Amino acid sequence: MSYIVKELFKTLQGEGAQAGRAAVFCRFSGCNLWSGREEDRHKALCQFCDTDFVGTDGYGGGKFQDAASLAGAIAATWGKIERNRYVVFTGGEPLLQLDAALIGAVRAVGFAIAIETNGTMEPPKGIDWICVSPKAGAPLELRSGSELKLVYPQVDLFPDDLPDVHFDQYFLQPMDGPDRARNTAAVTEFCLQNPHWRLSLQTHKMIGMP
Numbered sequence: 001m002s003y004i005v006k007e008l009f010k011t012l013q014g015e016g017a018q019a020g021r022a023a024v025f026c027r028f029s030g031c032n033l034w035s036g037r038e039e040d041r042h043k044a045l046c047q048f049c050d051t052d053f054v055g056t057d058g059y060g061g062g063k064f065q066d067a068a069s070l071a072g073a074i075a076a077t078w079g080k081i082e083r084n085r086y087v088v089f090t091g092g093e094p095l096l097q098l099d100a101a102l103i104g105a106v107r108a109v110g111f112a113i114a115i116e117t118n119g120t121m122e123p124p125k126g127i128d129w130i131c132v133s134p135k136a137g138a139p140l141e142l143r144s145g146s147e148l149k150l151v152y153p154q155v156d157l158f159p160d161d162l163p164d165v166h167f168d169q170y171f172l173q174p175m176d177g178p179d180r181a182r183n184t185a186a187v188t189e190f191c192l193q194n195p196h197w198r199l200s201l202q203t204h205k206m207i208g209m210p
């Protein structure tokens, strides 16, 4: 299979329980909850997205003809360091493209594998770290994993209303945008009152990293 990638870059994971960890981010093009076009945002199932995932014109982006060539580009982006190789597949929605062949190919070049997903699709086997970020109005199929990271607030999606979810850790991430400061204060207060939830800040934005 070929893969359509918006961008490929090395940075620190900014969010959730793995914040601060070096990683290659492979951002796939396309999402099942928004076309990515601003004129469609108001009618999208997910309307608060902070990411450009359209096309292949980002740093390191392109069309990769097979799993081996994308795994090679991921390894080249990481560099020679052997320890703690870590790739995060994101997007857009990574589960539209991530398959067993690509998982096998990045594993073969020494990477542990993470995904950031909206949880509307089941993942292939062999992923080491699954972060699910549910979206109000989108069906949640993937109800277990390493961390649930809910963007807060979302109308009609209250943190403890998610039925039948089983994650190792639970995070609330303040919705970025014009109300970020207010949303951060609201998450702080919620976590003080509901200590099974933790605050996830988008730390890469604070340090000027992608």
Ligand SMILES: C[S@@+](CC[C@H](N)C(=O)[O-])C[C@H]1O[C@@H](n2cnc3c(N)ncnc32)[C@H](O)[C@@H]1O
Binding pocket: 031, 048, 049, 050, 051, 090, 091, 092, 093, 094, 116, 117, 118, 119, 132, 133, 149, 151, 173, 174, 175, 176, 177
């Ligand atoms: C751009 S999404 C891509 C992965 C996948 N489509 C998803 O939604 O989980 C990566 C992460 O950013 C979060 N995110 C998107 N827009 C955000 C915003 N405005 N404020 C805070 N987090 C946001 C998502 O919820 C998700 O956890």
Ligand SMILES: Nc1nc2[nH]cc(C(=O)O)c2c(=O)[nH]1
Binding pocket: 011, 012, 013, 014, 015, 025, 051, 090, 091, 116, 204, 209, 210
């Ligand atoms: N540094 C950094 N950390 C991230 N964690 C999740 C991200 C994403 O967009 O999926 C992201 C991102 O875009 N950059």
Ligand code: SF4
Binding pocket: 031, 032, 033, 034, 046, 047, 048, 049, 050, 051, 053, 091, 092, 093, 118, 135
């Ligand atoms: S599901 Fe993820 S990538 Fe798709 S629009 Fe929402 S935040 Fe953006």
Ligand SMILES: [Mg+2]
Binding pocket: 051
């Ligand atoms: Mg991001």
